[in-house]
Amino acid sequence: MVLDNLGTSLKDALRKIANSGKIDKEVIDEVVKDIQRAMIQADVNVRLVMKLSNQIKHRALTEAPPPGMNSKEHVLRIVYTELVNIVGKATPIALQSQTIMMVGLQGSGKTTTTAKIARYFARKGLKPAVICADTYRPGAYDQLKQLCDKLGVAFYGESENKDAVAIVKKGLQETSKYDIRIVDTAGRHALETDLIQEMKDVYNLTKFDHKLLVLDAAIGQQASEQAKAFNDAIGITGVVITKLDGTAKGGGALSAVSDTNTSIAFIGLGETPDDLERFDPDGFISRLLGMGDLKALVERANEVLQKDDVNVEKMMQGRFTLNDMYDQLEAINKMGPLKQIMSMLPLGGLGGASITDDMYKMTQDKLKGYKVIMDSMTSAERDDPKLIGSSRIARISLGAGKSAEDVRELLKYHKMMQKAMKGMKGGAAPGGKVNMQKMMKQMGMK
Ligand code: GDP
Ligand code: MG
Numbered sequence: 245m246v247l248d249n250l251g252t253s254l255k256d257a258l259r260k261i262a263n264s265g266k267i268d269k270e271v272i273d274e275v276v277k278d279i280q281r282a283m284i285q286a287d288v289n290v291r292l293v294m295k296l297s298n299q300i301k302h303r304a305l306t307e308a309p310p311p312g313m314n315s316k317e318h319v320l321r322i323v324y325t326e327l328v329n330i331v332g333k334a335t336p337i338a339l340q341s342q343t344i345m346m347v348g349l350q351g352s353g354k355t356t357t358t359a360k361i362a363r364y365f366a367r368k369g370l371k372p373a374v375i376c377a378d379t380y381r382p383g384a385y386d387q388l389k390q391l392c393d394k395l396g397v398a399f400y401g402e403s404e405n406k407d408a409v410a411i412v413k414k415g416l417q418e419t420s421k422y423d424i425r426i427v428d429t430a431g432r433h434a435l436e437t438d439l440i441q442e443m444k445d446v447y448n449l450t451k452f453d454h455k456l457l458v459l460d461a462a463i464g465q466q467a468s469e470q471a472k473a474f475n476d477a478i479g480i481t482g483v484v485i486t487k488l489d490g491t492a493k494g495g496g497a498l499s500a501v502s503d504t505n506t507s508i509a510f511i512g513l514g515e516t517p518d519d520l521e522r523f524d525p526d527g528f529i530s531r532l533l534g535m536g537d538l539k540a541l542v543e544r545a546n547e548v549l550q551k552d553d554v555n556v557e558k559m560m561q562g563r564f565t566l567n568d569m570y571d572q573l574e575a576i577n578k579m580g581p582l583k584q585i586m587s588m589l590p591l592g593g594l595g596g597a598s599i600t601d602d603m604y605k606m607t608q609d610k611l612k613g614y615k616v617i618m619d620s621m622t623s624a625e626r627d628d629p630k631l632i633g634s635s636r637i638a639r640i641s642l643g644a645g646k647s648a649e650d651v652r653e654l655l656k657y658h659k660m661m662q663k664a665m666k667g668m669k670g671g672a673a674p675g676g677k678v679n680m681q682k683m684m685k686q687m688g689m690k
């Protein structure tokens with residue numbers, strides 16, 4: 245998970261509330277101090293941290309818990325909502341035809357993010373095309389073209405032409421039949437006059453629905469300065485914070501942007517085209533606090549699991565057989581990196597244990613191996629894996645040409661998933677919404 249350290253410290257602070265005998269000023273002061281320390285370590289601006297702590301203190305000590313909520317739940321909810329406030333609102337991005345211009349300094353991640361966003365819309369069923377307007381950096385054309393080719397995304401560029409404006413003009417004509425048109429522009433080391441002029445000339449070519457500024461999370465609080473500068477120069481509609489996977493200081497960039505009059509549209513969490521997420525303040529904070537984000541999981545699942553693949557609701561209910569697990573692994577595989585999906589599961593579902601690296605290493609190969617093993621089982625065994633003792637393991641491994649160890653691993657994995665599914669069932673309210681109170685109870689936070 246992104247911002248691991250911050251998440252761990254916040255979880256520790258919240259546990260203090262859960263474990264305290266009763267909520268009084270002393271407990272609140274201590275927890276607020278812990279939260280302050282955690283936020284400052286994540287590079288959040290001191291002024292914002294003070295504002296946040298005062299809000300939490302004030303509300304926790306003056307507001308009465310709403311009916312049906314005890315004082316601990318009430319304080320937890322206050323901390324949660326105030327944390328959501330500090331990261332602000334997300335930039336609205338409609339799922340409809342639109343043109344998008346990507347801007348930002350060199351190396352911030354524009355080109356990578358261009359490909360990621362194209363993939364994001366393709367997954368939503370819209371047809372994307374990408375236009376390369378970076379005629380400044382050598383190799384820019386090849387980099388973007390290769391990314392697009394790999395993803396099967398339409399690409400327009402002119403490798404020999406240095407006139408970015410002319411290329412975009414032609415590119416927009418050539419790609420007029422596509423739903424989503426994304427223009428990847430050149431960056432410089434700083435926001436210089438010629439860069440501003442080029443951006444202006446490009447965006448004057450058409451009415452762009454979005455001008456997204458790409459910022460590297462590692463710049464921390466400077467994000468606010470850059471967002472302001474780009475906004476003043478060309479008027480941006482939203483920000484993408486990249487490389488959140490690579491820094492413990494990401495809290496700085498996240499909170500700094502929301503403190504300007506712009507907002508965050510997407511966050512980048514890695515180098516592959518799937519490592520992009522719509523920024524969702526609620527989901528982000530609940531994951532940070534270890535409550536999982538069922539909303540994001542269910543949303544993402546529904547995108548891929550159209551029709552008869554796997555019914556997510558059903559998956560969370562009832563028995564979870566080996567057959568179910570296989571269907572589900574296949575589906576998850578389609579959804580993207582397992583790591584991302586797993587980080588969306590509520591921690592409570594795994595009995596509070598953190599997800600081990602082993603669980604992340606679920607690859608296509610492994611799936612194939614599992615399939616072979618499962619083919620050697622009887623249908624009764626697949627339906628009720630508890631039947632499988634050591635003599636059956638020996639028979640199955642022999643039949644599948646795998647080791648007994650492999651079979652045990654599969655069974656162990658199934659058990660883990662079964663446990664996780666049970667947790668999800670408890671945490672999901674009707675309609676896939678996250679039931680905060682219930683989830684906190686599961687975490688032992690009541
Ligand atoms: P541009 O100059 O703004 O177009 O930046 P690029 O898209 O070429 O990216 C610069 C470097 O950052 C490349 O090595 C990318 O792989 C890397 N990068 C971009 N986004 C992310 C991200 O979200 N996480 C990580 N870890 N690396 C990223
Ligand atoms: Mg680039």
